[in-house]
Structures are given as C-alpha cells and as structure tokens.
Amino acid sequence: MTKKRKLGRGVAVVGAGMSPFGMFAERTSTDLFIEAFQEMTGSVDKGFEPNDIDALYLGNFTNDFFVQQSHWGAILVDALGLVPKPATRTEGACASSALAFREAVFAIASGFYDIVLVGGFEQMSKQSTEQVAEGLALAASPYEREAGFTYPGVFGAIATAYFDRYGATREHLMNVTIKSHENGRLNPKAQHQRSISEIMASRIEKAASRGQSPPGWQDEKEFLADPQANPVIAWPTHLFDCSPISDGAACVLLVGEELAASFTDTPMHVRGLGQASGRNLHAADDLTSFEATRFAAREAYEMAGLSPADIQFAEVHDCFSIAEILHGEDLGFFDPGTGFKAVAEGLTRRDGPKPINTSGGLKCKGHPVGATGVAQLIEVWQQLRGEAGERQIPAKDLRFGAAHSMGGTGGTCTFTILERW
C-alpha cells in the first residue's frame, strides 16, 4: 500500500508553448525548442522575464541515437540565452518529458526553486523508418529486441491478446483512428490535420487526375481495411494504427502556487501526480492491462481525492490505437474489456461524455517522443482555459483534466491531473 501523497507547496502551470509537430528536414531540435519557448513566453498573460527562470528540466528519449547528439540540457540553455541556469535531462522512453514535469513540480514543491521551465523534444525524421523502429526499440527489453519485436510488433501482440480475450477486432481499432483524425483536423499544431474521409477524397481525386479508376471505398472502414491504403506494419498493427515519426518540441512554465497570480489570472494547478514502473512483455502478468498505468493512476487519484468519474477529459498515450483502448480501462474510465465498446459508442469523442485525445492524440498530433508528455499537458492546459479553438470540448465548466504518458512496453507510466480553480 502506498501512503497518500501530497506536495509540500502547491505548483501551478502559468505558460505553455509548442512547435508544430511534423517532419522538418531543415530544422534542428534547438530550432524547434526555441519556437516552443517563444510561444510559451507569449502565453504568460501578465508577461515574465526569462532570466527569472531558476532551472530547467528537459525530457528527451534518444536524440543520442536519432541525431547522434547528447548533453542537450546545456545546449538548450545556451541557445535560449539562459546560461548559467541549471538544466537536468530526464529519460523515460516516450514518457521522458512527463518525468521532467514531475521533477520540476518536486523542485518547486520543496521550496528550492520558484520558477521552472519544463520541456521536451525529439528529432526523429532524419532516420529511415527501419532505423526509427530500431531506435525506439532501445526502450524495449533486450529479450523483446532479440526476438525481433519492434513497437508496432509489441502492440500488435498486445492487440492479439486483447482480441482473443475480449472479442474485439481490427474494426474496433479503426474506431480509434477515425476519432483521432476527427480531432487532429482541428489542431493547427498537428502533424496530420485531415479526417479519414478527407484523406479518402484526396486520394480519389488524385487517382482521377492521373486517369486511374477511382478506389471504390464506401466508407472510412473500407478505406482502412484496404491493404493498399493502410498497409500492415506489424500485423494486426497497420499504418493508420501507428503514431507517426515526428520532430517537435514543447514546454511549460511552472511556478509556486502563491506566485501564480503575478503571471496569470487563470493558472492551472497540479492536483494529482502518479508514476509507476512495470514489467515487459514476457514478464507482465497480463498483456491486456498495464500495471504501471493502474498504479500511477491510483496514486494520482488518491492524492487528488478524485475518482475516474471526476476527470472530465484526458490525453492518453495512444502510441498505437490498441493502447488508447487499454489506457481507457487502466485509468478507470471504462471497465476491463469494455474500452473498445466505449470508443465504438462514441463515448470518447470530443462531444461525448469522456473526451479522449482531443488534440488528435499521438496518432494525429504527432509523437516526437521526448516532447509528448509535455505536449499532452499543454492540451489539458488549453482545454481547461477554453483556448483550444475549434477543438474546444463543448462541455461547460471544465475543471479537471488529466494526461497519461507511457514509456516502453508500459515500463514507465505517469498520470497527471490538472485543475482549474
């Protein structure tokens, strides 16, 4: 049993910014981080002086592999003009910057720092698809790698176990994909900003312009079932089940709660924090649930004094479409074995009772892995502040939103609850 956690001092988010996510051959991680930082400084309602930042916590998974450069803390501090501020890099695979966020919260809650910049970034597009698969697989266990597992393969295997246990099918994965694209099309920062039906229309038009007979898809699921349009990556995982290869950066500004009013009248408060570790594919008790997500969620709910029903919307780590289904169950939003039905019934749509991944999720917003944890929290921040534009959740009186991050095969999971007062 864990004790109920609490912060020694309240912590609030008072600014947020991110680069567009996508594939940017001409831009470095530093370029992208500066863009995120610039947007963040502009987002602080009452303004702030960058030199007031006490320290930086930066999440990055494996730029060491992707662009053969490490020691990013000092590089970014110099680029931002913040020498000699201390910078600490965190690594937790795809949850890297979610860990940075937690460490920054603790640094402020301890009283040691007052104003901390939390960032995340990754630059993946310089590598071939095969190399990216190999680089991401660095987060897998050596046994998984030796068996040839890539992450699309790991989650493909998880999907076969889920299908076998609960009777779900590929069609249920398609529901996740279609919903993600409906949200992503409304996110100007997203890597993929077209709905599945818009992608279909564009391909039909392209075929016609080339004098080819147009594809005969009757609906989105026929498109997603067409192996030409949606090729297999690691069966049953297909291309449209996978988050893309992405470059991008994101950052938020955290301050001690009692200082927040001098930055903005609408800070978002850290209400619950959870983090846990899990076992890999062969050692896990259950392949249809991530124990670390369950543990992290319980810790955060207990700290916040909230239940899953209180969380009005969430960003969850949909690295693959099956993952979004599992997370909905592990976070307590839906009972085990019913997550796929919840998606099919539209419960997780933006206008449904439990909107999931209004940003478009990793699938459409993009997944520069080290940036993802912070970028998820930015979506929660924007929705709570009513600043999500066209994709704003229609429900009124948003108060509690949450973000779930996962590294590896559920090895590192976090759950963070933000509150608007």
Place this chain on the structure above:
Amino acid sequence: MSEQAISDSAFAAFLDQGQLQGSRCTSCEAVFVPPRGWCPKCHQSDMQWTRTSGTGRLFAFSCIAIGPPWMAAYGYDRDHPYCSAVVELDEGPRVVGRLEGVDTNDPENIKIGMWLVLQQDDSKSDDSRICPVFSPV
C-alpha cells in the same frame, strides 16, 4: 551444467543446444525464463538452473513487416514478414521468441492457444541471439 553461473550468455548457449533453461528460486520455487540470477519476489540470489520442456502455447504474436535493419539483413521485408511471439510454457512462465513454420502472410490463420515446441535454430548459427525459436507441434 547446474553449477554454471546464471547469465544471458549461458541461456543463449543452452538455446544453441536446443534447451530452454530457466532459473528456479530455491526459496519460493518460482521459475523464471529467461533465467534471473536474483529472485524479484524473495530478493535473494540462491537460484538454480531448471530445464523446461520447451513446449507451450501461443499467447500473443505479431507478423512484423518492417523490422530493424538487422532483421532486414536476414531477408525479412514487407513481402516476407517474420513472426515474433509471446509463448506460455507448460511450466507457466512466458517467453518472447520467434515463431517459424507459420504463414506470416496469412496471420488470421495463426491461432492464439496453438501448441508450439522449441526448435533448434540452426539457420543463424553464426549469430547467437538470446531468442528461442518455436514452431507449431
């Protein structure tokens, strides 16, 4: 052999001999495959080698069309996927490995629960990977 220190390299050497060996905690009797030299339940290191039957059932799998460069070097590609799998051994533990002897272009016909047996992996004898290879019984 039972005095040999528990390690991944010894596990791989057993695999080369067609044996799937795990470790057993002398305290709680839990069996681990691949072997662990430290019992995560009892937090102690008095572990002994234990040989498994090498048979089990398919628990989960994926037919991987885009593998890492080193799998591509073996000739696997989008037209020739390979199958990576989680296998539940008769003795209880699960292992990850590769599944051969199935049609990876027809994954609908690879069935969860099908009986599998460890096979000698002589195709890549120059490259000792820590990877049990199974095929259908």
